[in-house]
Amino acid sequence: MTRCPWYLAGPLFGLIIVGLRATLNKPLTGLGCYIDLAEHVATPQRLGYRAFMLFGFVIGGALFAATLGSFHFSLEYGTAGEVLPAALGAQVPLLLLGGALMGFGARTAGGCTGGHGMSGTSLGSPASFAATATFMATAVLLSHLYKLL
Amino acid sequence: MRSRIVGLFLGVGTGFIFAWARLTDPAVIRNMLLLREADVFLFMGCAALVAGIGARLLRRSGAHALVTNEPIGWIVERPRASTVIGSVLFGAGWSIAATCPGPMAVMIGEGQVAGAVVVAGMIAGLTLQRAVVKKLAARPLTAVSS
Numbered sequence: 001m002t003r004c005p006w007y008l009a010g011p012l013f014g015l016i017i018v019g020l021r022a023t024l025n026k027p028l029t030g031l032g033c034y035i036d037l038a039e040h041v042a043t044p045q046r047l048g049y050r051a052f053m054l055f056g057f058v059i060g061g062a063l064f065a066a067t068l069g070s071f072h073f074s075l076e077y078g079t080a081g082e083v084l085p086a087a088l089g090a091q092v093p094l095l096l097l098g099g100a101l102m103g104f105g106a107r108t109a110g111g112c113t114g115g116h117g118m119s120g121t122s123l124g125s126p127a128s129f130a131a132t133a134t135f136m137a138t139a140v141l142l143s144h145l146y147k148l149l
Numbered sequence: 150m151r152s153r154i155v156g157l158f159l160g161v162g163t164g165f166i167f168a169w170a171r172l173t174d175p176a177v178i179r180n181m182l183l184l185r186e187a188d189v190f191l192f193m194g195c196a197a198l199v200a201g202i203g204a205r206l207l208r209r210s211g212a213h214a215l216v217t218n219e220p221i222g223w224i225v226e227r228p229r230a231s232t233v234i235g236s237v238l239f240g241a242g243w244s245i246a247a248t249c250p251g252p253m254a255v256m257i258g259e260g261q262v263a264g265a266v267v268v269a270g271m272i273a274g275l276t277l278q279r280a281v282v283k284k285l286a287a288r289p290l291t292a293v294s295s
Contacts, residue, residue: 006192009170013192014199016162021204023155025214025221028163030250031275038272049156054254056160061258063161064168069259077263080247081179092266094245099270100277101242102250107278109235110226113249116236118193122201123223130228131236138240143182146244 017119024049027123029115031106033057083146109135151216164255173256173264175247182244242274 017028026049033054040046065071077084077091084091106112109131111120117135120128170192171177181189207221214221243249246267248256253271256264 003171004166004169006170006188006195009166010192010195011199013163013166014196014203016159016166017196017200018203018207019159019162020155021200021214021221022207022212023159023215024152024217025219025223027223028159030254033160033254034250034268034271034275038276047153049152052153052156053160053163056157056162057164057167057251057254058258059157060161060164060166061168061173061255062164062260063258064165065259069168071260073260073262075263077261077266078175080175081183083179083245083247084175088263091263095263095266096270096273098242098244098246099253099267099272100274101238101245101270102267103242103271103274103276104278105235105238105240105242105274106250107235107275109232109239112239113193113243114251118197118200120225122197123204123225124201125225127226127228127232131232131239134233134236135240135243138237139182139244140184142241142244143179147183 013118014122017122027115027119028053029111029119031112031115034103035107081143083143105135155216163251164258167252167255168259172252173248173259173261178243178247178249178252182247246270 020026020028029050033050036048036050037054040048040051062071075088077088077095079086084094102112109116111128111131113135116125116128116131121132167173172189172192178189180186204221204223212221213219246253248264248267250271253264253267257268
């Protein structure tokens with residue numbers, strides 16, 4: 001299946017954000033989903049809509065793979081554009097580090113690419129514009145630096 | 150219960166769109182971060198535009214949220230030092246893994262189980278942040294004498 005073009009996927013995701021606003025009056029944030037799961041995993045009856053949204057992300061990926069895509073179980077992550085080492089064993093510490101920096105950083109900043117980058121900027125939040133400009137610039141700069149090394 | 154169903158339903162839609170747009174492929178994100186293709190930037194821009202228009206239309210109409218019955222509205226925040234510091238750390242992590250919080254979960258559903266490693270790191274990071282903030286808040290203030 002060919003990749004969904006940005007001019008279709010972007011507005012569709014925008015409608016999902018509007019849907020969350022229309023039903024629960026909440027912003028869509030990936031970070032919040034993980035916080036909900038991490039804080040309530042020991043007491044599942046207290047899991048909120050955000051944890052269920054995270055479960056939905058996984059199911060949505062599986063649904064795509066089973067319909068328009070092709071499901072294949074794989075342990076490989078790839079080199080993420082020739083930045084990561086090819087061996088999975090060498091990748092694991094780097095992937096853990098990348099995830100930990102994202103978790104620590106997003107919670108400190110109060111959002112991530114979803115919460116700040118799309119939901120917050122759509123509402124005109126100055127904090128979200130500052131966060132988005134900062135994490136975009138950092139990631140772009142470091143990606144170019146990795147290519148030089 | 151109804152809010153959980155809404156979350157699950159919208160989460161499935163999000164996961165499907167992210168997978169279809171190949172946001173779950175770290176090589177696609179790397180091409181974005183190396184400024185080789187604009188598709189993901191345009192995706193984000195379009196999503197924010199539609200979300201912004203939709204939210205403002207809902208607020209202007211005086212609508213109430215269908216499930217919570219709250220009047221539609223929101224508060225925006227000014228940036229603080231933590232916004233910038235946290236975003237630098239987030240950007241550094243993003244540049245290593247070439248995935249972000251939504252797509253890393255969708256990867257698992259597609260069968261790319263290495264995405265679970267990034268998820269584990271993400272949960273560890275946000276849990277550690279909470280512990281650090283609590284520890285700093287509990288630290289007794291020390292008097293400074295001149």
